[in-house]
Amino acid sequence: xxxxxxxxxxLAAASLLVVAxxxxxxxxxxxxxxxxxYREVMVYEQDGQRCMCFTRNCRIGRQSxxxxxxxxxxxxxxxxxMLGALFLKPRPDSILIVGLGGGTLPRALHQLLPExxxxxxxxxxxxxxxxxxxxxxxxxxxxxxxxxxGRVYVKRAIRERRRYDLIMLDAFDHEYIPEHLLTQEFLRxxxxxxxxxxxxxxxxxxxSRLYDHESTTYASVFGTFFNLKQNNRVIFAVDTGAGVSxxxxxxxxxxxxxxxxxxxxxxVDVARLxxxxxxxxxxxxxxxILTDQYSPANLLNR
Amino acid sequence: xxxxxxxxxxxxxxxxxxxxxxxxxxxxAPTFGSSIYVWGAIITVFMLALSLGYLAGGRYSLVSxxxxxxxxxxxxxxVTVLPILFFGESMLDAVSIAVPDxxxxxxxxxxxxxxxxxxxxxxVSPYAVRLLVQDRQTSGRHAGQLYFVSTFxxxxxxxxTSFYLVLLLEVNQILWSLIAVSTxxxxxxxxxxxxxxxREEVAA
Numbered sequence: 001x002x003x004x005x006x007x008x009x010x011l012a013a014a015s016l017l018v019v020a021x022x023x024x025x026x027x028x029x030x031x032x033x034x035x036x037x038y039r040e041v042m043v044y045e046q047d048g049q050r051c052m053c054f055t056r057n058c059r060i061g062r063q064s065x066x067x068x069x070x071x072x073x074x075x076x077x078x079x080x081x082m083l084g085a086l087f088l089k090p091r092p093d094s095i096l097i098v099g100l101g102g103g104t105l106p107r108a109l110h111q112l113l114p115e116x117x118x119x120x121x122x123x124x125x126x127x128x129x130x131x132x133x134x135x136x137x138x139x140x141x142x143x144x145x146x147x148x149x150g151r152v153y154v155k156r157a158i159r160e161r162r163r164y165d166l167i168m169l170d171a172f173d174h175e176y177i178p179e180h181l182l183t184q185e186f187l188r189x190x191x192x193x194x195x196x197x198x199x200x201x202x203x204x205x206x207x208s209r210l211y212d213h214e215s216t217t218y219a220s221v222f223g224t225f226f227n228l229k230q231n232n233r234v235i236f237a238v239d240t241g242a243g244v245s246x247x248x249x250x251x252x253x254x255x256x257x258x259x260x261x262x263x264x265x266x267x268v269d270v271a272r273l274x275x276x277x278x279x280x281x282x283x284x285x286x287x288x289i290l291t292d293q294y295s296p297a298n299l300l301n302r
Numbered sequence: 303x304x305x306x307x308x309x310x311x312x313x314x315x316x317x318x319x320x321x322x323x324x325x326x327x328x329x330x331a332p333t334f335g336s337s338i339y340v341w342g343a344i345i346t347v348f349m350l351a352l353s354l355g356y357l358a359g360g361r362y363s364l365v366s367x368x369x370x371x372x373x374x375x376x377x378x379x380x381v382t383v384l385p386i387l388f389f390g391e392s393m394l395d396a397v398s399i400a401v402p403d404x405x406x407x408x409x410x411x412x413x414x415x416x417x418x419x420x421x422x423x424x425x426v427s428p429y430a431v432r433l434l435v436q437d438r439q440t441s442g443r444h445a446g447q448l449y450f451v452s453t454f455x456x457x458x459x460x461x462x463t464s465f466y467l468v469l470l471l472e473v474n475q476i477l478w479s480l481i482a483v484s485t486x487x488x489x490x491x492x493x494x495x496x497x498x499x500x501r502e503e504v505a506a
Contacts, residue, residue, distance in 0.1 A: 037338045123337055149335025152404070159399070180331035292332045293472035299465070 028057055032134060036126030043134045049075065052102045052130060054173070061174035063127075064102025066135050072111070073267035078203050078232040079104045080268045081276065083112075083259075085166055085201035085236055088226070088247055090255040092116055092165035096157070096193070098150035098181070099171035100127055103137030110143055112262055118143045119164075121153045123171075151180050154189050163195040169202040177205070179295040182214060186292075187221040187237075197244040202235040210301040212287035219281070220289050228276040236277075252277055307369050307491045308430040309451045311376050314487055315426040316455030318480055321463040322383065323348050325473050326416055329386070333394040334408040343408035344416070351417045355424015362425060363432035372429050373491025379422035380484030386415050387474055427452050 031050070032043040039054045051058055051065040065075045074080050082105060086092075093116060097105055100122035109118055122128050125147050131137035139145050146153055150171050157164075167190055171181055180186060182204075190200055200222070204214060211233070218225055222237035224246055238246055247255075253274055260270045290297060326344045327336065334340045359375070394411050401407035427448060434444040467476050 123335070149337050149404070151332060152335040152398075155333070155398070156402070178336055179328075180336055183332070185332060291472070292328075293474060294468075295328070296469045299469050 032130065034126050034130065036124050038124050038126075041124070041126045041130050043130060050134065052127075052135065055175075063173060064104050064131075064135065066102060066104070070267075071136055072108075072265065074104060074108060075267070076104065077230055078234060079108070081228050081230065081232065081234040081273065082168060082170070082201050082203055083108060083263065083266075083268060084228065084234070084256075084273045084277070085168065085199050086112070086259055087252045087255040087273075087277075088236055088238060089166050089197075089199040090258055092199075094162075094164045094195075095119070095166045095168065096121070096164040097168045097170060098153075099169070100131055100137070100145065101170065102135035103131040104135075105168060105170060106143055107135075107137055108266060110140075111266075112259065114142070116142065120145045121148055121150050123147070123149050150178070151186055151189075154186070154193055158189060158192050162193065163198070164193055165195050165198050167194060167198065167200050169200070169204075172203065172205050174205055177210075177297045177301060179290075179297045180292070182217065182290055182297045183295050184217050184220055184289055184291045187218065191221055191239055194239040196239065196242050198239045200235075200237040200239075202237070204233050204235065205301070208301060209287075210297060212284040213290050213297075213300055215281070215283035216285060216287045217290045219285075224279050226277050226279055227282070228273075228278070230276070246279070249274075249277065303494060304369050304433060304496065307495055308372060308433045309448070311372055311487060311491060312427055312430045312448050313451040313455035314483065315376060315379070315423050316452040317459035317462075318379070318455075318484055319348065319352070319420060319423045320456040320459035321467070321476065321480055322416065322419065324460060324463045325476060326412065328468070328473050329390055329415070330394065330408060330411060333391075333398045334404065334411065337404055339405045340408045340412075343405070343412045346409065347412040347416050348420050351420035352424035355421040355426075356428050358421070359425030359428040360432075363429045367429065367432045369433060369495025370492040372426065372433060373488040373495060375422055375425050375429060376484050376491070377488035379419050379426070380481045380488065382419040382422060383477060383481055386419075387477055390415060 028044045028046045030042060031045050034041050042053045042056070044051050044053055044058055048068045049065055050068055051062040053062055062076070067073050067075050092113070095109060095116055095118045097118065097120045100106070100120050106118050106120050109116065120143065122145055128145055128147070169181065171178055194200065218235055218237060223240065226236035228234040228236070238244065240246055256270045256274060263270055288294065323344060327341060330340050330344065393414055397411040397414065398407055401410055431445050431448055434448060435441045463476065
């Protein structure tokens with residue numbers, strides 16, 4: 001009997017979704033669509049807002065969005081949160097971004113730090129093409145795009161003895177987590193790739209059970225970390241040790257002042273970001289740590 | 303007993319192959335990533351190894367076929383998974399450094415890890431057909447039933463591994479469990495099965 005009811009609810013929810021999707025589809029205009037090795041990359045525009053999506057009518061999440069009237073304004077909340085990493089590492093010489101999307105982060109970082117070299121690893125060349133054609137992303141002498149799997153690049157960069165002051169992980173989306181990018185071994189590799197005192201900023205979508213596992217996995221490699229939560233979860237971890245300790249709230253606030261004006265022009269309110277910096281553990285510390293041997297991240301994330 | 307063991311071995315072998323194939327993706331991801339090339343390489347290697355195994359299994363069935371020998375094939379397939387457990391990681395690292403190209407690197411790595419065990423697994427089905435078929439008239443039915451059992455086993459191996467086993471166990475623990483089950487079934491077939499080879503039928 002329960003089962004029947006569940007099925008009924010599911011059907012009702014599904015039909016609602018269909019109605020909602022069609023209603024939305026009426027106003028959304030498909031500007032571009034191209035099939036890649038991995039997926040279909042689509043660009044939709046609605047009321048001057050342009051978004052990159054991997055599902056029809058942006059049904060499951062938007063990868064990246066841009067306000068065409070104010071292209072420098074950062075529209076998606078997670079991207080605003082990710083820029084808070086600069087309050088922990090105010091003057092990075094080199095930045096690595098894993099996952100390009102529409103190129104919001106590298107564009108903003110280039111504006112904020114024109115002298116800093118930014119390497120972006122993107123697995124899907126179609127995403128890079130679309131970011132350049134539709135989202136005003138430009139590779140240049142200071143912005144390099146590498147077509148590779150994030151983990152493969154990290155390993156290669158370690159062998160080449162590269163080091164980054166700031167590493168940003170932005171390779172997850174709502175529907176699928178690359179499981180090899182959420183393991184203890186991978187985070188150790190990222191930590192190795194960080195310059196001393198470097199910062200890792202990770203945008204994750206974890207909810208439900210995965211939240212606990214992700215937390216214990218990060219804690220096992222970085223110890224205490226900053227955990228910023230709104231609709232998204234953003235983790236800031238610092239390569240502490242060797243005389244580097246976690247910045248205090250005071251230092252974070254001081255550092256934020258340097259960027260307050262520039263960020264305001266991008267629609268980012270520093271005063272709203274600062275209270276989010278929390279180091280309070282709010283997860284089950286006994287959750288099993290994710291490793292290369294045990295990494296059912298997608299099964300846990302439902 | 304001959305019939306039961308032949309079907310059991312074929313079904314389990316199907317399970318075994320797909321479980322190893324799925325875990326193969328997880329083993330390779332830390333070194334080669336999870337790009338489409340990696341899955342392409344893994345599937346290519348498994349298909350190639352199976353196809354060669356079918357040829358070899360058919361050949362091997364020509365001379366004194368018996369259930370214990372079928373059990374022996376299953377056992378060998380299981381034992382050849384052991385190098386993956388002991389040397390897998392260092393081998394993957396070595397290949398990725400020697401051949402950085404994501405396509406050919408993963409193809410070479412997948413070959414090193416999976417070609418041999420999958421080849422022996424491929425030998426099982428044609429060999430089991432030989433043990434089951436009594437006469438020409440029922441040969442198609444037996445072959446059909448055998449394909450059913452073996453492919454159904456593959457489906458079960460895929461589903462159980464990807465939906466449930468990876469949630470409970472580590473990759474290597476699953477591989478050890480697969481080896482253990484193969485060993486048990488293989489040894490059972492070697493001790494229970496009639497050692498006497500099937501009577502050679504007079505060629506028509």
